[in-house]
Every structure is written in structure tokens, then in C-alpha cells.
Amino acid sequence: MDSEKELLKQDLNKQESPEDVKQFIEDAKLLGHEDIAELGQQKLQEILSKAENIEKTSESQKSQVENMDGSNDEVEKRTQDIDKKIEEVKEESIKEIEAVQNEKKEINRDLLKTGSVFNFKTSNGDIIEVKLISEVQKTNEPTPREYVRVKATQGTLETDVVINDLIEKKKEESFKETENPTPNSPEVSEEQKQQAEKIKQLNAEMTELLNEITSTMPSRLNQVINSESYRKLISLNEKRNNEEKELFNIYNRYTQGHDSYRRSFSTHGLDNSDYQYIEDMKTAGASSEILKRFEEFKEKFRKPEKIADDIYREDYSKIINEDRWKFERTVADKSKEVFGEDSAGRDEFQKKYFDAYRNNFSKAYNDTIPNENLFPNTMGTIYS
Amino acid sequence: MTPQEQAQKIEEIYNEAIKKLTELEKERKGIIGGYIKELEAQKIDVIRASILENK
16 A cells, blocks of 8 residues: 555655656645645755755856866866765755655544544555544554544445554545534534534525425416416417418518528517518518518517516516525525635535525426426517 | 644754755855966966066
């Protein structure tokens, strides 16, 4: 099994190039040594940089040597021993810092309880999250080692791990990743426990409110589809669609072979281009009766449909949306109170409930009125 | 070793390394300075010899 020590050693040995330094930091971060890794890297970089500057003979010195008819090869020869010592200081510093970073971070024994969550580096190098499923036990070896039984929080892996191979998770990470941190969980502070308790209460409150609204969704959906405004809108919508189809067929029939002026006729095309279509029809030799159908279309169908749509949307808002908006406002206000400055936590909380509302509504819709179209294609369309 | 102790130890190593490097830097500059002085002295010797020759 790879240990933290081996990993850090490997990376530190290579860290003279920027890529290796970067890799070293990334790996160290994974192991929960972010601060130490950064400090070590920063200090080593400063040492290496200073050493590099010292080993270089300055341009002014080179120039002085040349002006005096001296040789820079002679300078190199004379500074050889010092340069060797500089190299030694570099290597020594790398080794010493490596040794400090490889010091095993003492694990907080208070956390070694069943249910606590740690990271663990597997033999193939993956970092996985594991949960302790046993108390600390000792091996039967002459020099007993302490180990615990762990289970991966995701997947099926279950194994014994020597306690020093467990990697403590950072507190904020544990807190964020745990949706409802247990107030008694050992890895959270007192303040976090209180916050966790508040979130727990808010979750309970919002869940109750969501359940209450969800339970009335089927009846409210039925109320919508049985409303007079919905029925009228659907009826007008169907008639208008049929008329549009007929007009399209007529337009198509008359204008075939006249591609030079023919427009791409569509039901949406009738919106602002009626006049153009009528002109096309005239050019194509349509009768006055046919032209009248085009001219009257707007007044006959689309304006009444727009009015019906407005009335329906008002009813829909009252029956469906008002509760939804009330729910979303409550979630937003309450989560603001509880999460305060933690905007990420607040957003996540709100999203959870907003998504839950949408999912519940979709389910209620599919269960209650699967064949009804609550949003006929007039919805949101502006007819003048 | 706690992270604080690790950080302190790294600081100590760093300070010690910088101290050593600063000394080596002075030493290196001194070596080059010494070489330049040698060259100057050689030049002066050449000039002096030249003056003496012309006398």
C-alpha cells in the first residue's frame, strides 16, 4: 500500500521543475496537507531561486573580468568549489523539508469512532472516502498495529486499514459534504453543530411545507383543466390550428411553381407577415373569397385566442403558481436567515427545494392529467 | 508532529539555508573580486614594467 510518506517523497524528489512542483502540490492537497505542502513548496522555490542567482556570475563581474583581459573559464574554475557547496545546500534543504513533510500527521484519536468519515488512499492510488464501521482494534503481531474496519461511502469496498493510513478530511469539507451533519458527529465544532441543527430544522420545516403543497397538486391540476378559461382556450386553439393548416395548404397549392416570391409559410409565419402572404396569393391568382379567409384570419381566431390565453393564464397563476411562489419565497427567506453569509450553502439548499417542487409537480401532472396540454402553443405568444 | 510544528520546522530549514547561501554568495563574490584584483594587479605590473622599460 502506498503511504503518504512514499507519495510525498516521490513528488518532492522531482519538484525542481514547475510541472513537478504543481503535481506535488496537487497530491499533497489530496492528502490533506494543503498548508504544509504550500509552505514547503514556497520555501523550496525561494531557496532554489536564491541558489540559482548566486551560481550565476553577474554581467558586471563578467564585464570587469573581460576588461582586465581575464577569462570567464577561470572564474568558473575558481568558483567550482563554492558552486558545489551551493548545490549541497540546495539538496540538503530539499531533503530536510521532505523529511518534515513526510512526518506522519498524527491522527486525531477522538475522530476514530464508528461512523466517522475519512479519506483513504487505495493501493492503486485513488483517494476514496470511507466510513469507520468498527472501533480501533490491534493486530496480533509482536509489535501490534492499530487498525479499523472501513467501508467506502460509495461502492462496495470494505477493508481493514491501519489507522495511520487514514487521512483526516478537512472540517469544512466534511461539513459541506454531509447534507445533514449529525449534531453528535465528532468531526464538527460546536458552532457547526448548532448550524447543522438549524439546517436540520429548516429541512424539516420546508419538507413539511413541500409535502403539504404537493398533496394538493392533483386537485389543483384538475381545477385548472376543468376551468372555463382553459376549455375555451383549448377549443379556440384547436380551431385556429385547423384554420392555419387549411390556409397553409391553400397557400402551398397556389404558390407552387412560383418559388421566386414564395415565402416559407408556417403557422408562426402568419404572425406579422399576413400582408405579405396575401400579396403572394394575389400574385398567384387566388380568388377574392380565398383572400378574405387570409385577411379575416387574425380577427377571427388569433385575437380571441390571445384574450382567452390572458384569462387562462390569470386563472392558472391563481390556482397553481401562487402556492408555488409562496413556497419559493418561504424557502428563499428562511434559507437566508439560516445560511447568512454562506451563499453557496443557501443556493444549494434553495435549489434542492425548487427542484423538488418541479419534480413533484411533474409527477402530479403525469399522474393526474397525462393527456392534457396545460401549455397550448398560444401560451406566451403575443398577438397584436 | 502537528502541522504547526511542521510549518515551524520548515521555516527553520529555510532560514538556515538562506543564511548558508548568503554566506556562500559573499564567498563567491569575494573569489571573483579577488580574481579581478589579481587581474588589475597584473595590469598594473604590465604598465609599470612598460614604464620602467621606457625609462
